[in-house]
Amino acid sequence: MERKSAGGSIRNKERSKKKFLDAVGKILKTKGYTGLKVNAIATTAGVDKKMIYTYFGGIDGLMDEYIRSQDFWSKITPEELEHIKPRVDDGGKSFMTEMMLSQFDYVHQNKEAQKLLLWRLSEPRKALKKLTDTQEENGEYIFKLMNGDNFGKHSDDIRSIMAIMVSGLYYLNLYAEMNGSIFCGIDVSTEEGRNKIKKAISFLLGQTYDNLKDSE
CATH class of the missing domain: 1.10.357 (Tetracycline Repressor; domain 2)
Structure with missing residues (x-):
């Protein structure tokens, strides 16, 4: 049961990270780079903005990962x-x-x-x-x-x-x-x-x- 729980946690993390990355792309396409603010990204992703810091270490880390992906x-x-x-x-x-x-x-x-x-x-x-x-x-x-x-x-x-x-x-x-x-x-x-x-x-x-x- 513990393994399953850990696996589910990892999958949830990856899904949430993808939501943030997708949100950056959506905002960039529709509003441009000036629209890339923490609150806007979190709202678009539908994920608590605290998770940006948990998963990426902050907005710069999120931007780094997004840029590398594109x-x-x-x-x-x-x-x-x-x-x-x-x-x-x-x-x-x-x-x-x-x-x-x-x-x-x-x-x-x-x-x-x-x-x-x-x-x-x-x-x-x-x-x-x-x-x-x-x-x-x-x-x-x-x-x-x-x-x-x-x-x-x-x-x-x-x-x-x-x-x-x-x-x-x-x-x-x-x-x-x-x-x-x-x-x-x-x-x-x-x-x-x-x-x-x-x-x-x-x-x-x-x-x-x-x-x-x-x-x-």
Whole structure:
């Protein structure tokens, strides 16, 4: 009986935590980050606000966990890479192409991720700075795993090109969602338009890897 009670307590805790995380997402989508107050989150979740401190250590801890759950690149951890065992013999070209395409679709489909991106651009916050640090740590691991010594003096060129592509794909999705879907004559909201962007992603990465390796 004691085991069952303990198990039930754990399940209740996880359900309550999920309610809080869902509440953050709902408020972020409907009211923006300025609506993320303790009382509002607790009311939306239907859970006593004291539990925010019990489960997360406070509002910052709740924000940390929510942000990690929604950000695309924070999920690409060393542990996750070890699990999926990506191909590395091509310098990471196929893996990075897959990741860029996945990022493009993920942000397009995830309204909470879009709001999170806008939040990061609008407010300096400890939890958001931690997200950036986590992304950089994961990114550094990916670069070292994927590229190794393949590009030598061109390693920073690869990083710079990736920075432009990651930020550009973020912007395309945000622009299409917030201000209209046509960008440079491409309708980013349609399957046809998005497929054109994806084709360009594959082309750009292919050219980048092939040309930089050839110039060594």
